[in-house]
Amino acid sequence: MAIIGVCAAATSYLLVRNEASDFLDNQLRQIALYVGETRSSPATGPDSGAPHDPEDDFVIQVWDVAGKPLRLSHPDVDIPRQQATGFADISTARENWRVYTLATSNRTVQVSQDMSVRQELAASAALQAALPIIVLLPLSLLTLSWIIDRIMARLNRLAVTVASRDARADDPVPIDDVPAEIVPFVSSINLVLARLRALLERQRRFISDAAHELRTPLSALQIQIDNLRHDDRDRRFSQRLTELEAGIARATGLVGKLLRLARYDAQETAPAPQPIDLVQLALDTVARLTPLAESREIDLGITRQDEAIAIGALADFEVILDNLVENAVQYTPPSGTVDVAVIVAGQDARIEIRDTGPGIAEEEMPRVFERFFRARPQDSEGSGLGLAIAKAAAERQGARLTLAMREDGPGLVASLVVRTTLLSVPA
Known part of the structure; x- marks a missing residue:
C-alpha cells in the first residue's frame, strides 16, 4: 500500500503540475497581450496561433469616464459594465462569468472569466484526488487476498489433511507445517484424540478379555451338561437340560460374535488375499x-x-x-x-x-x-x-x-x- 500510495502521489503531482502549467502559461500569454495601450486581442495578436484553450481567455473591458470603450478584447461578448469596484457573478445569454471591476477616477477596468474554467479546474482536482483511491481499492483487495492466501495456505492444507482423515484414524494430526498461531489448537485436538484412542483401546481390551473369560466357563458348562445327559433317566430332566444347553449355545454364540467384533475394531491384519x-x-x-x-x-x-x-x-x-x-x-x-x-x-x-x-x-x-x-x-x-x-x-x-x-x-x-x-x- 505504501508503494501504491507513492505512485499515486507522484502521478497526481505530475497531472496537477501539467494542468497548472498550461493554465498559468495562458495567463502569462494574456497579460503580455493586454499590457500597454495597443488594441491587440487573443484572436488577432502576434501569437494567435499558440496552442491554448479559448475558454481560458480573459475578457478585458476598459471604459473611460464618459463610458466610452477604450479596449474590448472580445467585442462579441457583451458583459454589462459594473459601477463599483469588486467581484460579481454575471450571466449572459450564453455563459456565466466571474467579473472583477476596478473603477478609478479616469477609467473603469473590468476583467471577466468564464465560470466553466473554474468548474473544469474543480472537476480535474476532484478526479485527481479520487483517482489514487479508485486505483488503490481494487489493488488493495487483490494484494490483501494474495497476502491472506499466502498466510492461510498452511492452514488450508491442515484443513484438507484433517478432512481427508479416515473416521477410524486415531494418530495425531501433524503440526510440522501448521502456523504458529494454530499450534495450541491442533495440540488440543491431538490431546483429545489421544484420550479417545486410550478409551477405545480400553473398550476393545475389555470386550476381548470378557469374551475370552466367558468362553471357558461356558465350555465347562457344556461338558457338564453332556455328562449329565448320559447319566440321566428322567425324560423331563433331559428336556430341561436341552433348554439349558440351548441357552448356553446362544451365550457361546454371543461371546464368539463379541470376540470377532473386537478383532475387527482392533483393525487386525486381514488374512492373506x-x-x-x-x-x-x-x-x-x-x-x-x-x-x-x-x-x-x-x-x-x-x-x-x-x-x-x-x-x-x-x-x-x-x-x-x-x-x-x-x-x-x-x-x-x-x-x-x-x-x-x-x-x-x-x-x-x-x-x-x-x-x-x-x-x-x-x-x-x-x-x-x-x-x-x-x-x-x-x-x-x-x-x-x-x-x-x-x-x-x-x-x-x-x-x-x-x-x-x-x-x-x-x-x-x-x-x-x-x-x-x-x-x-x-x-
Missing part, C-alpha cells in the same frame, strides 16, 4: 445353513450362479454371507423362501439374499448396522450383532453391503457388491 469363487462360496453357505432353514420350514436355495472370482480373505466373506443368510432365515416366517443369487454386471459381482420376511421399517433402515440394534419384530432370535459384524468385514475387504426392501413383494434384499477379477478357477 486369495482368489475366491463366489458361486462356490454361496453354495457352501447355503449348505451350512440348510439344517437351520429346514428346522424353520424355510425354502433356502440358489436361483442364479454367474461365474465370478474375487480377491480377498475367504474367512471374511464367509462371515458376511453366514450372517446375511442366517438373518434372512431367522426373520422369515415358516413356509417362506430365502433365495441366494450371484449376479455379474461389468467388473462388479453382486451376491443377493432375498427373503419373504416382514422387512425393515423405513425409519429403522439407517440403524440396521448399529450394534445390538434389532429391528421389529423384537421376539426373533438374535443378538443384534450379525449385521454389524458383516458390515465391518465388508469394509475390511473393500466390499459394499446394502439392505433394501423388495420391490416385487414383502421381504428384504441384502446385497454384497465386490470387484471381480479375470482369474479363472482351477479345475
Whole structure:
C-alpha cells in the first residue's frame, strides 16, 4: 500500500503540475497581450496561433469616464459594465462569468472569466484526488487476498489433511507445517484424540478379555451338561437340560460374535488375499445353513450362479454371507423362501439374499448396522450383532453391503457388491 500510495502521489503531482502549467502559461500569454495601450486581442495578436484553450481567455473591458470603450478584447461578448469596484457573478445569454471591476477616477477596468474554467479546474482536482483511491481499492483487495492466501495456505492444507482423515484414524494430526498461531489448537485436538484412542483401546481390551473369560466357563458348562445327559433317566430332566444347553449355545454364540467384533475394531491384519469363487462360496453357505432353514420350514436355495472370482480373505466373506443368510432365515416366517443369487454386471459381482420376511421399517433402515440394534419384530432370535459384524468385514475387504426392501413383494434384499477379477478357477 505504501508503494501504491507513492505512485499515486507522484502521478497526481505530475497531472496537477501539467494542468497548472498550461493554465498559468495562458495567463502569462494574456497579460503580455493586454499590457500597454495597443488594441491587440487573443484572436488577432502576434501569437494567435499558440496552442491554448479559448475558454481560458480573459475578457478585458476598459471604459473611460464618459463610458466610452477604450479596449474590448472580445467585442462579441457583451458583459454589462459594473459601477463599483469588486467581484460579481454575471450571466449572459450564453455563459456565466466571474467579473472583477476596478473603477478609478479616469477609467473603469473590468476583467471577466468564464465560470466553466473554474468548474473544469474543480472537476480535474476532484478526479485527481479520487483517482489514487479508485486505483488503490481494487489493488488493495487483490494484494490483501494474495497476502491472506499466502498466510492461510498452511492452514488450508491442515484443513484438507484433517478432512481427508479416515473416521477410524486415531494418530495425531501433524503440526510440522501448521502456523504458529494454530499450534495450541491442533495440540488440543491431538490431546483429545489421544484420550479417545486410550478409551477405545480400553473398550476393545475389555470386550476381548470378557469374551475370552466367558468362553471357558461356558465350555465347562457344556461338558457338564453332556455328562449329565448320559447319566440321566428322567425324560423331563433331559428336556430341561436341552433348554439349558440351548441357552448356553446362544451365550457361546454371543461371546464368539463379541470376540470377532473386537478383532475387527482392533483393525487386525486381514488374512492373506486369495482368489475366491463366489458361486462356490454361496453354495457352501447355503449348505451350512440348510439344517437351520429346514428346522424353520424355510425354502433356502440358489436361483442364479454367474461365474465370478474375487480377491480377498475367504474367512471374511464367509462371515458376511453366514450372517446375511442366517438373518434372512431367522426373520422369515415358516413356509417362506430365502433365495441366494450371484449376479455379474461389468467388473462388479453382486451376491443377493432375498427373503419373504416382514422387512425393515423405513425409519429403522439407517440403524440396521448399529450394534445390538434389532429391528421389529423384537421376539426373533438374535443378538443384534450379525449385521454389524458383516458390515465391518465388508469394509475390511473393500466390499459394499446394502439392505433394501423388495420391490416385487414383502421381504428384504441384502446385497454384497465386490470387484471381480479375470482369474479363472482351477479345475
